[in-house]
Amino acid sequence: MTDRRVVITGMGIVCSLGSTLDGVWDALLAGRSGITTLERLPHDGLKATIAGEVKNWDPTAFGIEKRAAGRMDLFCQFGVAAAKLAFDDAGYDPRTAADRSRYGCILGSGIGGLSTIEEEGIKLASKGPGRVSPFLIPKMMVNALSGEISIVYGLEGQNYTVVSACASSSHAIGLAMQSIRSGVSDLVLTGGSEAAITLLGMGGFGSMKALSTRNAEPHRASRPFDRERDGFVMGEGAGMLVIESEAHAKARGARIYAEVRGSGYNGDAHHITAPHPEGTGAIKAIRTCLADAKMDPSGIDYINAHGTSTEYNDRTETVAIKKVFGDRARKVAISSTKSMVGHLLGGSGGVEAIATALSIHRGAVHPTANLENPDPECDLDYVPLVARRMPVRAALSNSFGFGGHNVALCFARYA
Numbered sequence: 001m002t003d004r005r006v007v008i009t010g011m012g013i014v015c016s017l018g019s020t021l022d023g024v025w026d027a028l029l030a031g032r033s034g035i036t037t038l039e040r041l042p043h044d045g046l047k048a049t050i051a052g053e054v055k056n057w058d059p060t061a062f063g064i065e066k067r068a069a070g071r072m073d074l075f076c077q078f079g080v081a082a083a084k085l086a087f088d089d090a091g092y093d094p095r096t097a098a099d100r101s102r103y104g105c106i107l108g109s110g111i112g113g114l115s116t117i118e119e120e121g122i123k124l125a126s127k128g129p130g131r132v133s134p135f136l137i138p139k140m141m142v143n144a145l146s147g148e149i150s151i152v153y154g155l156e157g158q159n160y161t162v163v164s165a166c167a168s169s170s171h172a173i174g175l176a177m178q179s180i181r182s183g184v185s186d187l188v189l190t191g192g193s194e195a196a197i198t199l200l201g202m203g204g205f206g207s208m209k210a211l212s213t214r215n216a217e218p219h220r221a222s223r224p225f226d227r228e229r230d231g232f233v234m235g236e237g238a239g240m241l242v243i244e245s246e247a248h249a250k251a252r253g254a255r256i257y258a259e260v261r262g263s264g265y266n267g268d269a270h271h272i273t274a275p276h277p278e279g280t281g282a283i284k285a286i287r288t289c290l291a292d293a294k295m296d297p298s299g300i301d302y303i304n305a306h307g308t309s310t311e312y313n314d315r316t317e318t319v320a321i322k323k324v325f326g327d328r329a330r331k332v333a334i335s336s337t338k339s340m341v342g343h344l345l346g347g348s349g350g351v352e353a354i355a356t357a358l359s360i361h362r363g364a365v366h367p368t369a370n371l372e373n374p375d376p377e378c379d380l381d382y383v384p385l386v387a388r389r390m391p392v393r394a395a396l397s398n399s400f401g402f403g404g405h406n407v408a409l410c411f412a413r414y415a
Helices: 021-029 066-070 074-090 114-127 136-140 144-153 168-181 199-207 246-251 280-292 311-331 345-362
Strands: 006-014 103-108 159-162 187-194 237-245 258-267 302-304 333-335 394-401 405-412
Touching (some): 006 021, 006 074, 006 168, 006 246, 006 345, 074 144, 074 187, 074 237, 074 345, 103 144, 103 168, 103 345, 114 199, 136 144, 144 187, 159 168, 168 187, 168 237, 168 258, 168 345, 168 405, 187 345, 237 246, 237 345, 258 280, 258 345, 280 394, 280 405, 302 345, 311 394, 345 394, 345 405
Parallel strands (some): 103 159, 302 333
Antiparallel strands (some): 006 237, 006 258, 187 237, 258 405, 394 405
16 A cells, blocks of 8 residues: 555635635736735734735634634644645545544644744733633644644644645645555645734744845835835735555545656755755655656646745746756746735745646646746746746645755646
8 A cells, every 4th residue: 555646625715815725726827916015914014015815704604613713723723724625626524534544734834823822921920820821832832833723623633733834834734645645644734824923922923034125015025036026025824735656546436636657855954044046955855746646847738836936945946947947947837826815935935836736627827927027046936927828737835944945846747
């Protein structure tokens, strides 16, 4: 029971563009941005006052009881909601299975319960330790994400949350694929969630000068590979995927979006926040992923780029793609989902895996929004401004994180 095929059967998304697959996909194809002026936070003292916030959030609309929501940090609420959407989309309720010991929950988040930490820290400073909430620890811990969702759906198999900054969700998806491929699991809920749009989060990244301060033009602020980019825009939300062994999916007559073919991950061992300038780790991750998928660069039609809209990251990713793909690099369509939803940090990989799978399933590639003046050093086909209808046989999704974490995933048309 090794080397089994792994397929995607359900997907759920919560982000600044909405919470329906069709709605988010249509917005992405239209190049529409979900980035706006901050609505939840006061702006005093913030260098960046824009973000890809989830609008009008109501957890009860996703079956989360009000009392249960009060025991969850926002990042967990987003994750539980997206998990429900993914299982609904898959047409399967794992709680109906007699044996759930081979159903896993492997997820990613880079920061976890930041709003809980911030709120309880303020309470500690103003009222003392005796007033700190007894829910502080279970709400703030990053692994609450996989814990809460596994409890809701009775997932009794492998259960953990990966923390590798902006690569977290992609790490989780790769590990979930391996769990099924190796025969340990039959079904895994995977992906990730993040909710770091807080004063602490915005202040911290702002002080690092990592965020765009194009505050007067929120929808034009995230502009990967554009020479006028000035930093990333914070996003939030969750992207969840139901993946299964081919046999398990076929046995229940599931609709299959795409196949999860390969993964590659490593570390730069270079700098805590900056990528290696020669892209050495990213190059190795992509090559490892292709080898794992038993594919060569000629079979890849699309790359969903990490594409953060930061100076060094965009250039380094371009260098890595050129090194791996050689002459073919200019023939591959590449685009950045972050140009429209912002950077979901540890939740990015889940949302971007969904966008990649939909590109394969629906035969279209969304554009890189706001790419009006390409950086001369970013000279590949980044699908600027306008979506492209095209067959996608196989695609990569790249994720690179603080700490030097590099992940590449390969998805392919199921046949």
